Amino acid sequence: MSHIALVTLVVDDYDRAIAFYTDALGFRLAEDTDRGDGSRWVVVSPPGSGHGSTGLLLARAKDDTQRARIGAQTGGRVGFFLHTEDFARDHARMLAAGVRFLEEPRHEPYGSVAVFEDLYGNRWDLLQPAK
Template structure:
């Protein structure tokens, strides 16, 4: 059965992106392999995510890709980070310097707040209800 494995996120710098995703968001490093041509294969994922699932951090190559950094979804929330403890993760992420764009909301579908990654991509931190 098909499944989505990796989603590419175009970044300015591998090390800055890796630091943000592992330190501020608490993701784990799955792979960081030098490809021999100045590029790297860098995969991170949230702790406990299924094996094979991850975010591929790809350094921008060329003007078109550089323009897309931070704007890959046209200003919409494009990424959804689920949690089983919203208050815990919101507090940890805030303490790590993650910029939330709103106060937490408690909707019929769960607790949610929009935050930005280091490039301005918008994410939902979401604890689904039930």
Template sequence: MSFAENRRIAIVTVVVDDYDRAKAFYCDVLGFECLSDEPLDDGKRWLVVKPPGADGGALLLAEADGEEQRRAIGNQTGGRVGFFLHTDDFARDHETMIARGVRFLEQPRHEPYGSVAVFADPYGNRWDLLQPRRG
């Protein structure tokens, strides 16, 4: 028995402290689209965002429920870069993000795989803004 050929990672959960604060950052600051913001039981929401034009790869913004989840906010990957935002114009997006108050943790650098700079979301999760090298 084998797996289907058409599979992809569709949604990754990011634990946040507040739905509205997270939605404002990802949608208003990073320019993501809100695919769904539906109320669930117990005050929870199904809040899914993704970069515009992206094929797959959305985030479920999940408000922490309990102390264990609150401790994971901002450190879901143990301090490593855990999220990669690809762009077709690094300079434009880097400049726009700085103008919108995004906190970059380093200066842009050019690696064999592309142009990259690490930034943090409001919770401390590390992201790469990355324009992959063509060819």
């Protein structure tokens, strides 16, 4: 069996990114290892994720080309989908934590959804799939 273990997200600063993903989105810091060359291996995972689930590798940009991609990794499209079992609870918690939602919640045939931006402007769906 195969699965996607990590998705790289280019960031400007490890600690600032960790703070956003853990404090504002409620992710857990799964790993933060100094690599000895000024870089770190930083992985965050959504709440409730377990072994075998996909995490985010927060990779600090190393040069101008990578810095130019921060926040624009998907060309302005929603590129990340955060599923929840309780949309109203998580939407309220994220609003209170200062997360910027780009729209009011919508209730679609596939579930409850609202688009938000992360610290860098990457677009995410907060989504509670329909049962």
